[in-house]
Amino acid sequence: MIQREADVKSKVTAVALTDSVHNVWHQEAGKTIREWMRENCCNWVSSSEPLDTSVESMLPDCPRVSAGTDRHELTSWKSFPSIFKFFTEASEAKTSSLKPALTRRSHRIKHEEL
Numbered sequence: 001m002i003q004r005e006a007d008v009k010s011k012v013t014a015v016a017l018t019d020s021v022h023n024v025w026h027q028e029a030g031k032t033i034r035e036w037m038r039e040n041c042c043n044w045v046s047s048s049e050p051l052d053t054s055v056e057s058m059l060p061d062c063p064r065v066s067a068g069t070d071r072h073e074l075t076s077w078k079s080f081p082s083i084f085k086f087f088t089e090a091s092e093a094k095t096s097s098l099k100p101a102l103t104r105r106s107h108r109i110k111h112e113e114l
Contacts, residue, residue, distance in 0.1 A: 001033055009036060014090035016083040017043040018067065019075040029061075037062045042086055044079035046072050052082050 001008045020043050029037075041062035047055050051068030065082075067075035 002029055005030075005033060013040070013094050014087055015041040015062075016079075016086055017041065017062070018079055018083075019044070019046050019072050034061055040090070042083075044075055044082065046070050046075050051078065 015037075038060065043062055043064045044067040045055055045064050046069060047053070047066035048070045049055065049066035049068075051066060053066040055064040055066055057064045067079045069075060069078045
């Protein structure tokens with residue numbers, strides 16, 4: 001993303017991570033990348049808390065929520081329903097923001113079309 005920030009932002013709607021140990025502070029990611037990650041990423045982490053419970057992070061790069069298990073090897077499997085919901089909601093939000101607002105004028109038949 002650091003090398004192709006504009007391409008990534010234009011093509012990627014959401015990123016789901018499972019128990020990732022990434023660290024954007026070691027990657028020289030700029031402020032715009034960190035902000036994009038906070039808005040478009042989520043990391044399901046190993047935790048004994050119920051699935052989707054917010055989990056505090058020392059690094060403010062992307063939100064962290066519980067995967068509903070404290071076993072690293074199960075985080076992906078246990079998180080799948082929430083991850084698919086996350087992707088669906090992100091996709092729907094992007095689609096609805098791209099659609100032009102319908103107006104009364106857009107439904108009218110133009111005189112030339114009659």
